[in-house]
Amino acid sequence: MGRGDLTNDEWARLKLHLAKTGRRGGRWASHRRVINGILFRGRTGVPWRDLPARFGKWKTLYERHRRWSADGTWDRILAAVQADADAEGRIDWSMVSVDSTSCRAHQHAAGARKKPPRVPGNDARPGQHRPDEGLGRSRGGLTCKIHLAGEGGLRPLAFLITPGQWGDAPQLIPVMERVRVARPGGGHPRTRPDHLGGDKAYSSRQNRRYLRRRQIRHTIPEPKNQRTNRQRRGSKGGRATGFDKTTYKRRNEVERTINALKNSRAVATRYDKRAYIFHGTVTVAAIRLWLRS
Incomplete structure (x- = not known):
C-alpha cells in the first residue's frame, strides 16, 4: 500500500457501493488499484499520462474516472457513504454552514469544444454540457468557484460548480436543494439541518424567505447597506434580522472543510476541461474525506 492509498478499513467501507460489472456485462478489473490511481492524481494533480506504472494503464484510470463522472457513479457513491455515516450518527446536523471558494483554472482546462462530439453507443456521455463549462474570466485569468454546504464534522454535504465571477447569494438555494442524505431504513431523505450559518454574502430577502419557509433557523449577518435600506423604509422594511x-x-467549520477539500491539488487548481469531470474530481476528494472520518 503506497502513501495516500485506501486503507483496508476504507476499502471495506467503499467496495460495498461499487458495481461488479461494467456497462457491457464484463467484470471491472482491479477496482481498488484504479481508485487508488484516481486518488493519487487528485491528491498530486499530475497529468494522467504521468501516473506511476503501479496503477496500471493511465488510459484505464482516465476513462473510468470520466465515465463515472458522466453517469453519476461518483455521486451515488458519495450519497451512499453519507447515508452510512448518518445511520451511524456521525453527521452533525446541529450546524450546517455554506461558503464558496475560487479555484484557479490551469491553461490546460481551457479550450473545450463548444459542442462535444457524439459517440455512438456511449452511455457514459452526459446528457447536457454546460456552455460555459463552469469557467469564468477575471483579472487573475480563468477561474471557477465551488459553492459548498458543510456539516459540523468538517465534511461536505453538497456542492455546486459555477464560473468564478458568479455571486454567492444566488447559489444558496441550489446548494441547499442538493443536500439529500438517504435513510437506510427507507422514508424521505434528510434534507434540513437544525441551523444554517453563512457570511454576509448570503444575506438576501429571497434566501431568508426560503429558509423561513423551510423552518431552518439561520445565522447570517446583515450588510450595512441592507440594514440602512430596511430602516429607511420604516415599518415596511420588515423586522430586524437576528444575529x-x-x-x-x-x-x-465550513472554511476548514474547504481547506481539507483543497488539499487535493487537482481541486485547488482545476486541470479538467469539462465541468462534469471537474465535478467528479471534487466528488472523489469529498468521498475520501467521508471515508477517513
Missing part, C-alpha cells in the same frame, strides 16, 4: 455572535463562530 448570534456565538453561533456565528461555528462558520469556521
